[in-house]
Amino acid sequence: MLEIIEDKNLFKRLFAARFKEVLRKYPDFYEFMMNLLISGTAYVVGGFVRDSINNKQSRDLDMIVSLSHTDLNNLLKESDLTFSINRMLGIKIDLGGFEVDIWSIDNNWAFRDSVVKRNEDYILDNISDGCFYNYDGLVVNVHSNNFRSNHYNDFVREKKLNIIQKSKYYKVKNPTIEANLLRAIYLNTFYGVDIAPNCMSYLDKVISQIGDNYDVQDRLNIYLNKYDKYKKVLSIEDVMDTVRLIKYIHANREAKKQLNFGFGQLMED
Template sequence: MVSKTTIKVEIYNLLEDYPETLRFINGLSEFGDLLFFGGSIRDYYLYNEYKKMPRDFDIAVKLHCKTEKTFESFVEKYNYKKNRFGGYKVNIENIEFDLWNLENTWAFRENKLLAEEKNLAKSVFLSVDGIVYNFNQDTLYDDDLRWSIENRQINIVLKDNPQKELNLLRALVFKKKYNLGFSPELKEEYKKSINMNSNFHEILYNLQFSHYKNEYLTNNDVRGELESILY
C-alpha cells in the first residue's frame, strides 16, 4: 500500500516529460477538486510505483460553484469526444483522460447514491475499483479496494450498473492480474448471466476486443473460469 501523500508527487513525476498534459491537469484543478479513480490510481496504490504509463486516467471533477460552463469550455479546447454517458474522452500528447462532472456520473445522476465525493468510491460495481484520490486535497478513499486486498477477493460494491457485462469481463482480467478470488455474491452474478445466456463465455471473450483492443484472456480461459464458477 502507499501513503496518500506520495500520490500527487508521483503523478507529477510520471507526467514531467509531458508539459502540455501537466498544464491541462493544473488548469483543470482550478475548476474544482480532481478525483482520480480507476486503474491509474489502483496500480500505483498496489505496486508503490508506476511501472508504465497508465492506459488512461479517470477523473471526476467536483466543480466549484457556477463553473460548469467554463469547465466545459476549457475541456473543449483540447482533442476530445463525448461518450454516451455524458463524459469527455480527451487525448493530450497521446495520453487519454476520461473526464466527468462528478454530479453527472451515472450512479449520482440516476440517484443510486448521494452525489458526494466520499460516495464516488461506493458507486463502482467491483471492489477493486473502490479507490478515489482527491488531487487537490491529498485525501484518499480506499475502503473497498483495501478489503479486496486483505480478503484476496473481488466483491460487488454497487450492484446496479449500466455496464454489468463489461464489469464481469473486467473481474476475470483482475482475478488473473492480481491473483484474487471471487466473493460468493460476485459468483452469483456470473451464475445469473450464464443461466440467461448459454453463450455467455463468447460474449465476454469478444467484449475484450472492443474495450481493451487486446486479448487478455483466450476463449478457453473465459470458458474455464465460468465453468469453475458453476461447478
C-alpha cells in the same frame, strides 16, 4: 500480489510525484488542469491511484470533476486538447499514447442514478463507495491529496473480489455488464483472488442476461478484443471455461457452499 496502502504519507508522496509527472509530460493537459482547479475539484479514481502504490506504469487516468458537464466541455473547447464525448457523456482526452477519461460528477452513473447518496462533506467516501468492485475503490483529491483506499485495502488483505454496494438496484443499474464479467475473470486468473458470494451471484445473473440477447461466447469475444490487458492473460476458451464454472456453481447446491474458496480450489475439490 498488490501492496496495501498503510503509510498514508508515503502514498501521498508517491501519488503526487506520479501525477505531477503526467502534468510535466503533457503541458496542454497541465494548463487545462490549472484552469479546472480554479473553479472546481478533481478526483483521480481507480487504476492510476492503484499503480502509484504498486510502482506500475499507467496507460491512462480516470478522473471525476465537480464541474457540470457543460462547464467541463466549455473548458476543454478553450484548450488545445483533443477529446471526444461518448453517448453517456464521458469525455476521453487523447494525449498521444496516454488517455484521460473525465466525468462530471453529475454524470457519473452511481450519482446520476442515485445508487449512491451524495454528500459534499463526505465526497471522497461517496466516490469510493460508487466504484463497482473493491479492487477499483480508490480515490484521491488532486488538490488536497486526501484519499480513500479502504475498499482496495480489503481486496488486497482478503484476496477476495467483491461488489462494494450490496443493493440489487445498484447492480442492475451498472451499464457495463460484459466488461464487469471479464474483469472479474481476469482478476481471478491474474491475481488468484476468490470471488465473494455477493459477486458470484451477480456474475451468474450477468451471464444469463447476456445469453438472453446474444450468443455468450461471441459477445464476450467482442469485448475481450477491446482490452489488450485481458487478452494477454485470457483466451476466449479460458473465459468460457470460467463462465461454465460460474453457471455450475449456481446450479449445484453443494458447490454453492464452497463459493468463498474461489474457482481454483473448487476445481481441485
